[in-house]
Amino acid sequence: xxxxxxxxxxxxxxxxxxxxxxxxxxxxxxxxxxxxxxxxxxxxxxxxxxxxxxxxxxxxxxxxxxxxxxxxxxxxxxxxxxxxxxxxxxxxxxxxxxxxxxxxxxxxxxxxxxxxxxxxxxxxxxxxxxxxxxxxxxxxxxxxxxxxxxxxxxxxxxxxxxxxxxxxxxxxxxxxxxxxxxxxxxxxxxxxxxxxxxxxxxxxxxxxxxxxxxxxxxxxxxxxxxxxxxxxxxxxxxxxxxxxxxxxxxxxxxxxxxx
Ligand code: 13P
Numbered sequence: 245x246x247x248x249x250x251x252x253x254x255x256x257x258x259x260x261x262x263x264x265x266x267x268x269x270x271x272x273x274x275x276x277x278x279x280x281x282x283x284x285x286x287x288x289x290x291x292x293x294x295x296x297x298x299x300x301x302x303x304x305x306x307x308x309x310x311x312x313x314x315x316x317x318x319x320x321x322x323x324x325x326x327x328x329x330x331x332x333x334x335x336x337x338x339x340x341x342x343x344x345x346x347x348x349x350x351x352x353x354x355x356x357x358x359x360x361x362x363x364x365x366x367x368x369x370x371x372x373x374x375x376x377x378x379x380x381x382x383x384x385x386x387x388x389x390x391x392x393x394x395x396x397x398x399x400x401x402x403x404x405x406x407x408x409x410x411x412x413x414x415x416x417x418x419x420x421x422x423x424x425x426x427x428x429x430x431x432x433x434x435x436x437x438x439x440x441x442x443x444x445x446x447x448x449x450x451x452x453x454x455x456x457x458x459x460x461x462x463x464x465x466x467x468x469x470x471x472x473x474x475x476x477x478x479x480x481x482x483x484x485x486x487x488x489x490x491x492x493x494x495x496x497x498x499x500x501x502x503x
Pocket of ligand 1: 258347418422423424425426458459460461479480481482483
C-alpha cells in the first residue's frame, strides 16, 4: 500500500562509535557549510546521531543551522542508580532532536528486545525527542522467508504504544545483512518491506510516519532507493562520516521524486 500524501524526506547519519574532537570538528563544519550552501536545504530534513560525549560539540557546531543532531541510544529510565545510562532528559538538554532506538547492533550485542525498544521509544517521546526505531531481519531470517514476519514482530510493541506515539516517531528498516557489508538491499527488496511497514502504520492510523531505509546507502545508490514510493529517506552509517558523500545523499533526498 502506498500513500498519496507527500512525506518530507529525512536523511540521518549514524556515526556509530566513530570520531574524535578533531575529526568531528572538520566533518561538522563541512556538512554545515555544504548544506547551508545547497539550494536543496529546504527540501529535506538532515541530522547526525553522534556518540554521547560529542553531543555538546554537535550542539555548538550545528546550532542555528538546518542540520539537527541526536544520539544513538537512551535509557528507559528518567533518572536514578543506572550506572552508564543516559536519559532522554539529558539528551534534550543538549538540544537533541532525534535518538536511535533498537539499532540491530544494540539488539544483537546488548540483548535489546522489541519490548525494551518500544519502552525506549516511549521514554524518548516523553523527553520531547523523536525516536528513530530500527527494525530489520538477519540473513538467516530472510533466507527462511521470515522477513515480513520478523519486521511485524519487531514493530508490534511499538505500534501498541498507540496512535499519538506512532505519529510522532520515525521508523528505519535496516536489513542486518546490508549493514556495513557494502551489500545494499535492492530498491525493490527494500520497497517490499517498506510497503508492509506502511500498511502497518496506516492500520495504526498514522500513514504519514517517515520510513527510512538503512544499510550500505551511498551517494551512488541513494536516488534509486529514494525513488521507491514508501522510502522516505535514509539512515546512513559509513557514508555519513564522509562529508561529500553524506551531502550528496541528502541532496538525493531533496531532489529524488518517488515513483
Ligand atoms: P552502513 O551505512 O555503514 O551500512 O550502516 C547502516 C546503519 O547501520 C545505519 O544505522
